[in-house]
Amino acid sequence: MVGSTNILPRLLTTSVRRALSTMPVVVVTGARQTGKSTLVRYLLDERTYLTLDDLEILDRAEREPDALVSQHHPVTLDEVQRSPNLLVAIKRAVDEHRAPGRFVLTGSADLLLMKQVSESLAGRAVHFTLGPMTRRERLGLGTCGPWSTMFQSRPEEWRDVLAAEEAPRDDWLELARIGGFPTPGVELVDAEARSLWFAGYVRTYLDRDLRELSVVQSLVDFRRLMAAVCLRLGNVVNMTEIGRDVGTPQTTVRRHLDLLEVSYQLVRVPAYAVNRTKRLIKSPKLYWSDVALAMHLSGETEPRGAHLENLVLADLLAWRGALAAPPQVLYWRTTTGEEVDFVVEWGGRVFPIEIKSTRRPRLADAKSLALFRREYGERAGPALLVHTGDELSWLAEGILACPLWKVI
16 A cells, blocks of 8 residues: 555545546545555556645745645645645635635644634535555455445345355454554554554654644543553443543543544444434544454454444444435434444435344344334334354344445
């Protein structure tokens, strides 16, 4: 992924190219080292590439922003969050000549949450998020799991759809340890090298990305909070509990969680409810953008069930991010504690997904799926029980047991 001679295709490339054919500005954001620069520099052809990591380019962006954006067409501006004032010049250029595909902007923070961006690019830009690589991207297939095909197929076709998937088997434990960042996921072959890479990644994130976003009084406390969250993957957020464990006030915990989300480290999965207002009231579940990074932060060496859930979630989020009309990815929990790991809401239907770290799925593993389907009746589509074995079969009416490697 470092050079231009052996670039693995990314799922997002087609969506970005399609957007460039209609919109003047395309924004690609995501965590550091997910491959944004590789995507916009090598997978999008015939564009001038400028990065604001280059101090000379950054100086020109600060002193002569209008000259910089008018000199090149079309142009890709990498790490644009380093010079927010440049966005005003882009706005002027677009308003003077609204041609499709003029600008591609990338950033390691959520640029659309920055005031200058929301004001400058409103109605002029389309936004994409590039996450860590999916398993199938790392295999060179440039895709995610067959979620679109499944959810657009008739229920009785699901088994045949998944049986036709030819992606090779993988050990999920190794998938969790490797993660999806291009360097440790593709280039580094041993655990020690990956551990060193993750340590450097965390230092860079704390010393650079975080400081660009906000003032954090204690990086040590922030690092401790990151570890506490990663130990709670898949749990409903409890800021009081986290604050008590890391010795930080609840207001600070809330602010730090927001910073982690804005910088694409933390993933919050909202609760499912038919009433959308209630979704905003219920507490979300917490996951991490990359499973291997989460394990490094928490100090865990053996993946557990929550890491398996996180692997499936990462693939779902990559799929969602490439769609023009993206689905909602949520979770479901009753007052009595019954829970479905993920609920995908798309096209007026909801599809429950349960993940189990078992090689031999049983009907008892599908109890919550059956309850969900009874609760929501015709609104509920087929249910999927993802497991770590090889069995692909209907456990019960509307509940399909499927191997992990068939869906990610």
